[in-house]
Amino acid sequence: MLSGLSQQQLVRRQCLCGPGRRLSREVIVKLYGHATSPYVRKVRIALREKNIRFEWIQESPHDAGNRIVALNPLGKVPVLETDDGRVLFDSALLIEYIDTLTPERLIPAGPSERLQALLWNTLGIGVVDATVARLLEDRRPAAEKSRDFIVRQEDKIARALAWADKADRGDAYLVAERFSIADLGLALALEYIDFRYPHDWRSKHPRLARWLAGISTRGSFAETVPPGMEKALDAPH
Numbered sequence: 001m002l003s004g005l006s007q008q009q010l011v012r013r014q015c016l017c018g019p020g021r022r023l024s025r026e027v028i029v030k031l032y033g034h035a036t037s038p039y040v041r042k043v044r045i046a047l048r049e050k051n052i053r054f055e056w057i058q059e060s061p062h063d064a065g066n067r068i069v070a071l072n073p074l075g076k077v078p079v080l081e082t083d084d085g086r087v088l089f090d091s092a093l094l095i096e097y098i099d100t101l102t103p104e105r106l107i108p109a110g111p112s113e114r115l116q117a118l119l120w121n122t123l124g125i126g127v128v129d130a131t132v133a134r135l136l137e138d139r140r141p142a143a144e145k146s147r148d149f150i151v152r153q154e155d156k157i158a159r160a161l162a163w164a165d166k167a168d169r170g171d172a173y174l175v176a177e178r179f180s181i182a183d184l185g186l187a188l189a190l191e192y193i194d195f196r197y198p199h200d201w202r203s204k205h206p207r208l209a210r211w212l213a214g215i216s217t218r219g220s221f222a223e224t225v226p227p228g229m230e231k232a233l234d235a236p237h
Contacts, residue, residue: 033077048220124185165205
């Protein structure tokens with residue numbers, strides 16, 4: 001388990017997106033994962049946006065005695081255990097499942113809007129993956145580190161941000177004038193850049209920066225900021 005944390009801190013019963021919000025459905029799911037994983041945070045945001053009760057069990061696959069490797073043969077987070085005992089893994093699948101639990105969908109139903117929203121989400125996934133890959137490579141010993149690999153990841157991120165800034169989209173929300181998986185996926189990725197690859201991308205992409213500033217005020221984002229990210233988000237931009 002995570003050193004220095006009590007059992008009460010490790011297992012938290014989360015009741016949605018802030019005070020005064022009522023449950024959309026009396027369902028409890030168990031979410032396994034650690035606080036700094038962007039993939040875990042993505043599922044936490046989705047659960048809060050959908051007003052679904054969940055128990056968050058803070059574990060890493062690297063913790064001694066963790067349950068993740070027993071639940072997910074791939075040994076990765078997030079993992080979700082449903083109220084009827086099914087075990088699901090991978091953030092994309094978890095969000096697909098979560099989206100079926102309440103009527104209002106994060107993934108639009110209309111074919112055109114669905115395609116647009118999933119495209120934006122795919123862009124966000126790619127940015128997160130590149131940021132994670134860059135981070136892990138940069139943590140390697142200097143003699144083993146590949147600067148070319150790091151630059152390739154940075155180039156992917158730069159191209160993605162330029163595309164997102166210039167793309168045809170809404171001002172407050174990317175698709176269909178309401179919050180969707182498109183906004184969740186891209187905003188999560190941009191905040192993860194601030195956390196793990198901080199650099200001044202906002203001056204090059206002011207339109208994208210203004211959009212993120214609006215999304216970041218949502219309770220689901222503000223209430224899921226992982227330890228250490230607060231400093232990155234509070235830094236002057």
